[in-house]
Amino acid sequence: MTQDEKDEEIGAAEYVLGVLSAEERATFEARLATDPALRAEVRDWTERLTPLAETLPDEPVPPRVYRQLEQRLFPAPTPLLGRLGFWRMVSFGAVAAAAILAVIAFTDPAPTNPAPTLVAQISGEAGVTVAALYDPQEGALRVNRLSGAAADGRALELWLIVGDAPPRSLGLLPTDSQGTLTLTIVALTEGILAISDEPAGGSPTGAPTGQVLAVGALSEV
Amino acid sequence: MTTPDDISDLIARCALRDRSAFEDLYTATSAKLFAVILRILKDRGEAEDSMQEVYVKIWHRADSFAASQYSPISWLVAIARNHAIDRLRQRKPAADDIDTQYDLADSTPGPERQSIARSEQQRVLACLDELDAEKSAAVRGAYLNGDSYQELATRHDVPLNTMRTWLRRALLSLKECMAR
Secondary structure: OOHHHHHHHHHHHHHHHOOOOHHHHHHHHHHHOOOHHHHHHHHHHHHHHHHHHHOOOOOOOOHHHHHHHHHHHOOOOHHHHOOHHHHHHHHHOHHHHHHHHHHHHHHOOOOOOOOOOEEEEEEOOOOOEEEEEEEOOOOEEEEEEEEOOOOOOEEEEEEEEOOOOOOEEEEEOOOOOEEEEEOOOOOOOOOEEEEEEEEOOOOOOOOOOOOEEEEEEOEEO | OOOHHHHHHHHHHHHOOOHHHHHHHHHHHHHHHHHHHHHHHOOHHHHHHHHHHHHHHHHHHHHHHHHHOOOHHHHHHHHHHHHHHHHHHHOOOOOOOHHHHOOOOOOOOOHHHHOOOOHHHHHHHHHHHHOOHHHHHHHHHHHHHOOOHHHHHHHHOOOHHHHHHHHHHHHHHHHHHHHO
């Protein structure tokens, strides 16, 4: 090991131990951001010393801490309550829905979360029509199948298409007319939703294999 | 009991914005992280605020955990310690009533230490015991209390550079011992 490497290593150890001053820590962290070898040293020292932290007896946390944390990370979705009306009435048809959307857009208070709520009307000539609402705070897509159904022994699969990327499965539509799909997508901000006819259990290939029955674009409420 | 694999899984699910996983992660780990933070900050109100900040960071950085190659406990403890130490360093002037509240008799094994079975843990503790008592206490004090070089030098009544040399040697011996 060269002297430089030794210095690097000891710098990492001092950083992890926590003996550096605020200025020294800031300087070290700036180097850390651009130096993978240094990050590996820090990781090794962190792993070496973590057992010391584990010797501390557990310290119960007052429940208020989690309550406040929850409010901070997941603010109560009050604006969405107003959309329940939208949800019930969307089945009266696209024209009524459009009118209600306009009202909601007008009366909604300023959003508490910068990620927009998205809606889509997914429809096609096959007679399948589904309304979808994406709630960014829940990371979930609520679906309401207004007409059409899967053929016997078949399933309806929902796909997301963003830009030129291949369709990504969001899961099977629930057999009930209404349901919620939890999405494994960090933030859905745009895209086209499509529904395809698939074998029971869904597409075996990960891409749509059957007829595309309905399509609709997501748009901000 | 929550295993390290369970914790890894919960962090991975937090990256997918799974709130119930976040709550489970908090339930499984908050008492440990609070102990770490409180020991450094020695102020309950400030430690509670820090807990919120730390778990906000955990939620937002969960997607970087897998690539970091850290063990889950080390990753969580590192976020908590780094936050607490940064906060401690920003205080002015540095609190010097530490010894009155928590003496540094960490070189004596406490009951909590005996209950710990992980061989890794026993190794670092055994290696610390191989150092002479004063150096071992300095390493523990620095790690657990977030002492700076300056504070350690004052406490042990040695010049700053002596403390630096001392602690660096102690760290290298520790590493050598753990690699054996």
